[in-house]
Amino acid sequence: MHRPIKKIVFPVAGLGTRFLPATKAIPKEMLPVLDKPLIQYAVEEAIEAGIEEIILVTGRNKQVMEDHFDHAYELEKILQEKGKEGALDVARSMLLEEGRIVYVRQMRPLGLGHAIWCARHLVNGDAFAVALPDDLIKGRPGTLKQMVDAYNETGGNMVATMDVAREDTSKYGVITPGAKSGNLVEVKGLVEKPHPADAPSTSAVVGRYILQPEVMEILSKTKAGAGGEIQLTDAMAQLIGKQPFHALSFEGKRFDCGSKMGWLMANLAMATEDPQLAPRLSSHLKELSQR
Numbered sequence: 001m002h003r004p005i006k007k008i009v010f011p012v013a014g015l016g017t018r019f020l021p022a023t024k025a026i027p028k029e030m031l032p033v034l035d036k037p038l039i040q041y042a043v044e045e046a047i048e049a050g051i052e053e054i055i056l057v058t059g060r061n062k063q064v065m066e067d068h069f070d071h072a073y074e075l076e077k078i079l080q081e082k083g084k085e086g087a088l089d090v091a092r093s094m095l096l097e098e099g100r101i102v103y104v105r106q107m108r109p110l111g112l113g114h115a116i117w118c119a120r121h122l123v124n125g126d127a128f129a130v131a132l133p134d135d136l137i138k139g140r141p142g143t144l145k146q147m148v149d150a151y152n153e154t155g156g157n158m159v160a161t162m163d164v165a166r167e168d169t170s171k172y173g174v175i176t177p178g179a180k181s182g183n184l185v186e187v188k189g190l191v192e193k194p195h196p197a198d199a200p201s202t203s204a205v206v207g208r209y210i211l212q213p214e215v216m217e218i219l220s221k222t223k224a225g226a227g228g229e230i231q232l233t234d235a236m237a238q239l240i241g242k243q244p245f246h247a248l249s250f251e252g253k254r255f256d257c258g259s260k261m262g263w264l265m266a267n268l269a270m271a272t273e274d275p276q277l278a279p280r281l282s283s284h285l286k287e288l289s290q291r
């Protein structure tokens with residue numbers, strides 16, 4: 001029996017500098033794709049995967065995320081009085097049972113690895129998932145569910161990977177692949193942001209992970225790596241060979257919503273699937289392309 005995955009850590013304390021000035025006062029995770037903030041897509045994906053406890057590692061200026069998962073009494077009262085039942089249901093759709101979402105502060109933005117480590121007392125010896133909400137992945141089932149299902153067979157640690165162009169390896173963590181079995185491959189090595197000439201493969205890690213709690217002990221000793229930040233990749237690399245470690249080539253389309261292009265593409269992808277929006281959007285896009 002493998003340790004069950006009932007907890008997830010969302011590191012949401014980053015500064016979002018690529019999306020300034022939008023992210024000066026608004027957390028990147030609250031940027032909407034169509035009408036839903038990124039953090040909501042991520043929490044819905046976690047719930048679909050059967051995860052019960054949601055841990056948000058927040059920072060300064062991130063309180064609005066707590067409000068998003070709480071009652072908005074005034075709004076709800078007005079919608080009720082006006083008989084706007086549909087809007088009321090939407091406003092109440094993310095009210096999870098009290099205590100299911102917990103928050104911890106990362107006081108200094110020292111990197112993704114450090115943000116995960118800030119959740120160590122809440123993870124408290126359990127295996128756990130990690131998701132970066134700015135990596136929005138459209139897929140059915142969601143990537144976390146695909147990973148939890150695969151993990152229930154393999155145990156150990158797992159990253160979600162996709163194939164990227166060689167010139168892009170310097171933007172990702174990259175794996176050294178071992179034996180393959182279906183859409184799972186053994187991870188033999190992991191390196192953060194390698195130069196294309198040095199990259200061990202073009203299999204890049206995206207923002208979904210399943211980790212064993214031993215990673216916390218390693219993180220507590222991990223020194224700053226690439227970009228002067230405490231890198232999760234460096235800590236994960238130390239688990240290779242000690243615990244099972246797999247990469248899942250997930251089914252779905254990933255959008256890097258921390259970048260303007262990725263965010264735009266995610267909006268377009270969602271909008272073209274919306275019967276209310278798709279016809280007008282496509283004629284508008286045609287018009288634009290003819291200019």
Ligand code: UTP
Nearest residue numbers: 011012013014015016017018109110111112115
């Ligand atoms: P990014 O590399 O996207 O950094 O972080 P960022 O600060 O959010 O955005 P840019 O690059 O400045 O535009 C990847 C994930 O790790 C979290 C971020 O919130 C994001 O989910 N993170 C990063 C932290 O929680 N703390 C950190 O110190 C750094």
